[in-house]
Structure formats: structure tokens, C-alpha cells
Amino acid sequence: MxxxxxxxxxxxxxxxxxxxxxxxxxxxxxxxxxxxxxxxxxxxxxxxxxxxxxxxxxxxxxxxxxxxxxxxxxxxxxxxxxxxxxxxxxxxxxxxxxxxxxxxxxxxxxxxxxxxxxxxxxxxxxxVLGPTGLTGYFGLLDVGRPQQGETVLVSAAAGAVGSVVGQIAKMQGCRVVGIAGAEDKCRWLREELGFDAAFNYKTCSNYVAAIRETCPDGVDVYFDNVGGAILDAALLCLNKYARIAVCGWISTYNESHAPGPDNLWQLVAESVTMQGFTVIDYMDRFPEGVAQLAEWVMAGKLQFxxxxxxxxxxxxxxxxxxxxxxxxxxxxxxxxx
Ligand SMILES: NC(=O)c1ccc[n+]([C@@H]2O[C@H](COP(=O)([O-])OP(=O)(O)OC[C@H]3O[C@@H](n4cnc5c(N)ncnc54)[C@H](OP(=O)(O)O)[C@@H]3O)[C@@H](O)[C@H]2O)c1
The missing domain is CATH 3.90.180.10 (Medium-chain alcohol dehydrogenases, catalytic domain)
Incomplete structure (x- = not known):
């Protein structure tokens, strides 16, 4: 001893x-x-x-x-x-x-x-060079599969995972819209990370209207960090063949009985793929992910x-x-x- x-x-x-x-x-x-x-x-x-x-x-x-x-x-x-x-x-x-x-x-x-x-x-x-950055990297690129010119919507966008997701989506040539819970976070997304738009869900009375206004061409990829009412609203704004990458549902973690989304029918209406994932699914590809994230950080392309x-x-x-x-x-x- x-x-x-x-x-x-x-x-x-x-x-x-x-x-x-x-x-x-x-x-x-x-x-x-x-x-x-x-x-x-x-x-x-x-x-x-x-x-x-x-x-x-x-x-x-x-x-x-x-x-x-x-x-x-x-x-x-x-x-x-x-x-x-x-x-x-x-x-x-x-x-x-x-x-x-x-x-x-x-x-x-x-x-x-x-x-x-x-x-x-x-x-x-x-x-950014560990599980957090890797979650954003693999979740967006493998599950969200954004294509150039598409619109990517990210919730908890100013957070550790969300901020990585939005910046990578920008590098893919997408229009990127963030949802966050404070004005200063939204400003950081727009002015320093290059998001095309961001809105504060804590001062927003109508999430569907806010998403439609900031995503005028509809949403092709929704990177979902929060679940709950924001997911429900995003479901009503999806384009045909949109992808929802279900990364986490933080709005429900302290709830004993969180209600499920009301608008799941949109998966049928718009032929949407909704896929959950964990970063552990990608363990055998971690070296590739870390190398790419490190290169972007060193080049000043990925802030955190x-x-x-x-x-x-x-x-x-x-x-x-x-x-x-x-x-x-x-x-x-x-x-x-
Ligand atoms: N699938 C995976 O392998 C994996 C790995 C890591 C993380 N995750 C998930 O990714 C998400 C983000 O994790 P993180 O580590 O990057 O944390 P983070 O985003 O840095 O911090 C959590 C953020 O969530 C937002 N939030 C908290 N309660 C909320 C609510 N009720 N409604 C909406 N937003 C709320 C807050 O930002 P606002 O100020 O914007 O409200 C908070 O800053 C979590 O859901 C987490 O479980 C998944």
C-alpha cells in the first residue's frame, strides 16, 4: 500500500x-x-x-x-x-x-x-482532438453526409460538439445555421465561426418560424444535440431525403418521462433518414479523425x-x-x- x-x-x-x-x-x-x-x-x-x-x-x-x-x-x-x-x-x-x-x-x-x-x-x-471533436467529425460526415450547397442545421451549436459540426459543414460548402441559448453564443457562431445564421431558442417564441426564416431553402441535415421541442420543430422543416444525425438529446437527460417527438411522420413524408450514433462506433477510425481535426486546428480552420x-x-x-x-x-x- x-x-x-x-x-x-x-x-x-x-x-x-x-x-x-x-x-x-x-x-x-x-x-x-x-x-x-x-x-x-x-x-x-x-x-x-x-x-x-x-x-x-x-x-x-x-x-x-x-x-x-x-x-x-x-x-x-x-x-x-x-x-x-x-x-x-x-x-x-x-x-x-x-x-x-x-x-x-x-x-x-x-x-x-x-x-x-x-x-x-x-x-x-x-x-477538439478527442472524443468531442471526433463526435462532430464522424457524426456530421458519416451520418449527416452533407453535400455542397445543402443546408445544415445544428442545435447546441455553440457547444463543444456543435461548434465543430458547424465549422466542418462550412468547410463542406454548406449553408450552416446554429441554434443556441444565448445572444453572445449566437454572435460567436456568426461573427467568428462563419455560420450563415444563428438564433437564440431561449428568446424565440416559434421555433418552426425561426428555422424556416434562417433556412429559406429547407434543412437537408439536422445535427441533433438536444431532442425535445427543437427536434420537433426541425422535423417540420426538412427537405426530401434529409438526414437527421441523432447525436444526443440533452434536453431530456434530467427528465424522468420526456415526451417523444410529435412530428416523426415527416420521416415518411420527406423520405428522411434519422440515425443515432455514438463516437465509439468509429473507434477504428479515430487516427484518421484526429489527424484531420489536428490539421484543421493547426491551419486555423477549426476554432474551439x-x-x-x-x-x-x-x-x-x-x-x-x-x-x-x-x-x-x-x-x-x-x-x-
Ligand atoms: N453520440 C455521441 O457519441 C456523443 C458524444 C459526445 C456528446 N454527445 C452529445 O452531444 C450533445 C452536446 O454535448 P457537448 O459535450 O458538446 O456539450 P456542450 O454542447 O458543450 O454543452 C451542452 C449544451 O447543451 C445546451 N443545452 C443544455 N440543456 C438544453 C436544453 N434543455 N435544450 C437545448 N439545449 C440545451 C446548452 O447550450 P445552450 O446555451 O445552447 O442552451 C449547453 O451549453 C449532448 O447531447 C451530448 O450528449 C454525443
Whole structure:
């Protein structure tokens, strides 16, 4: 045993509605020495993703729900402080599935070693060069399949995934329209990311009218990050053979019984393809995606925002900001060394 102590936020009960500290309290436990083939990471960045809210429930999901009593699962980047694997030395940096915790112990085979020598800020491997950017890249290009001249509509457009989607759609020669929940977010989309139009759904009384006004030629690809009433409105604005890439339904994640969309008949009326996906579906193509995203970032063609909040003890209130829209881009917890 070592003398290291690990602060962990764990799932004590499944939240109904917005999670609170009674659902996700913390405990301090000793860090065990790694078993053969394992390493111990001292976490530096913890990714905060809306999907974590889904894993706190027990509905069927694309990965197992978090078990009651387990630390809250999250992607992490950390530095190796103990290694029982020849593949990792103390001081190496790796990305891993970890948890809301200061130290993650994981099998070396599950870690992705990161190269610090290129000088790329490590946090980007959880954001624009990591699962977030890859979700936008594969979701738009493979599921949305935009063609030059088509109109692409994106919800949660100023968020981590949405902002990547819109910029890639612009690079494909599309008209791009974003939906976001604040004026400053809409301004950022139009003035800095090159979106053709954006509107604020929080001050909009008629989503269908707003979509029709900003998408005068109709919608060919709807990249859906939110579900709910915005999806319902988008369904009424689709062109023949439109594609809906269902990336996430954040408007429903804190609801016990979210109503389904009313306007699904439009799939028949307009011969629409509606396809859900997860970034995990594309794991074997991650190197291709990271290389392309990195090239665009280096060339200044792909901008991103990330917001880092210091301190593991801020993790739950920071996580909840994903659901009130106060995050500005990719949201991370940083645990200073
Ligand atoms: N399929 C996959 O593999 C995959 C992978 C990663 C993420 N996702 C999904 O992608 C979506 C975006 O995730 P992200 O990590 O990029 O987060 P994000 O967009 O950076 O942050 C979440 C944003 O969602 C918006 N939002 C929150 N509640 C909303 C509501 N009730 N109605 C409309 N918008 C709402 C807020 O922006 P506003 O200010 O605009 O309201 C908030 O900033 C989520 O649905 C997530 O589950 C899917």
C-alpha cells in the first residue's frame, strides 16, 4: 500500500431530475499499488460530458450504467505515478476511462499514451482532438453526409460538439445555421465561426418560424444535440431525403418521462433518414479523425472554446452547467499538480 489518498465522487443513489450532492457524495480512499499490468494515474483533467447524466440512471444505454457505489465514470488525462506495466513509465501521460477522482488505476492496455513533445495542450485530447471533436467529425460526415450547397442545421451549436459540426459543414460548402441559448453564443457562431445564421431558442417564441426564416431553402441535415421541442420543430422543416444525425438529446437527460417527438411522420413524408450514433462506433477510425481535426486546428480552420474549472471539489456544480448552458465550449475539471 502507498500513503496516497484518492478523493472520489461516487454514485450513492440514482438522481431523479437534476443530480445533487446526496446522489454524488465523495469519499477518500487509499490508492492501492497497481496490480500486474496496471498503472496509477494522477489525474490532471477530467472531462465533463452530458452523457454521464445518462450513465447515472439505469435505462439501457450504449455502455453500462454506473453501479451504485462506483465512482462516477469519466474520461481523464493523468500522469503515471506508479506503473506495473512495461508499457508505461512514471511520468508518462495517458488518456483513460477513469472517474471523478484524483487517481485512476487502470490496465495499461486500456490507456492511450499521449505525446507531450509536440507541445499540444493536453486538454485538447479530451476536446477538439478527442472524443468531442471526433463526435462532430464522424457524426456530421458519416451520418449527416452533407453535400455542397445543402443546408445544415445544428442545435447546441455553440457547444463543444456543435461548434465543430458547424465549422466542418462550412468547410463542406454548406449553408450552416446554429441554434443556441444565448445572444453572445449566437454572435460567436456568426461573427467568428462563419455560420450563415444563428438564433437564440431561449428568446424565440416559434421555433418552426425561426428555422424556416434562417433556412429559406429547407434543412437537408439536422445535427441533433438536444431532442425535445427543437427536434420537433426541425422535423417540420426538412427537405426530401434529409438526414437527421441523432447525436444526443440533452434536453431530456434530467427528465424522468420526456415526451417523444410529435412530428416523426415527416420521416415518411420527406423520405428522411434519422440515425443515432455514438463516437465509439468509429473507434477504428479515430487516427484518421484526429489527424484531420489536428490539421484543421493547426491551419486555423477549426476554432474551439474550452472552459476549465480548477479543483475536483467543484466537479458536481461544474457538471450541472452543461444543463443550464452556462458553459462556453468543452467543459473540464483541472486538478492542478
Ligand atoms: N453520440 C455521441 O457519441 C456523443 C458524444 C459526445 C456528446 N454527445 C452529445 O452531444 C450533445 C452536446 O454535448 P457537448 O459535450 O458538446 O456539450 P456542450 O454542447 O458543450 O454543452 C451542452 C449544451 O447543451 C445546451 N443545452 C443544455 N440543456 C438544453 C436544453 N434543455 N435544450 C437545448 N439545449 C440545451 C446548452 O447550450 P445552450 O446555451 O445552447 O442552451 C449547453 O451549453 C449532448 O447531447 C451530448 O450528449 C454525443
Amino acid at each position: 502507498t500513503s496516497l489518498m484518492n478523493r472520489q465522487y461516487f454514485l450513492a443513489s440514482r438522481p431523479v431530475g437534476v443530480p445533487d450532492a446526496s446522489n454524488v457524495p465523495f469519499r477518500d480512499v487509499p490508492v492501492s499499488d497497481p496490480a500486474e499490468g496496471e498503472v496509477v494515474l494522477r489525474n490532471q483533467y477530467i472531462s465533463l460530458d452530458p452523457a454521464i447524466r445518462g450513465w447515472m440512471g439505469d435505462d439501457p444505454n450504449y455502455i453500462e450504467p454506473i453501479a451504485i457505489g462506483d465512482a462516477v465514470r469519466s474520461s481523464v488525462i493523468g500522469r503515471v505515478v506508479k506503473s506495473a506495466s512495461p508499457a508505461f513509465a512514471v511520468g508518462d501521460v495517458a488518456l483513460s476511462v477513469g472517474a471523478w477522482e484524483a487517481y485512476t488505476t487502470a490496465p495499461a492496455a486500456m490507456l492511450n499514451k499521449l505525446d507531450e513533445s509536440a507541445g499540444v495542450p493536453l486538454s485538447l485530447f479530451l476536446g 472554446r474550452e472552459e476549465m474549472v480548477d479543483g475536483l471539489d467543484n466537479i458536481l456544480p461544474t457538471f450541472l452547467r452543461l444543463f443550464d448552458g452556462s458553459n462556453q465550449g468543452k467543459l473540464l475539471i483541472r486538478i492542478p499538480e
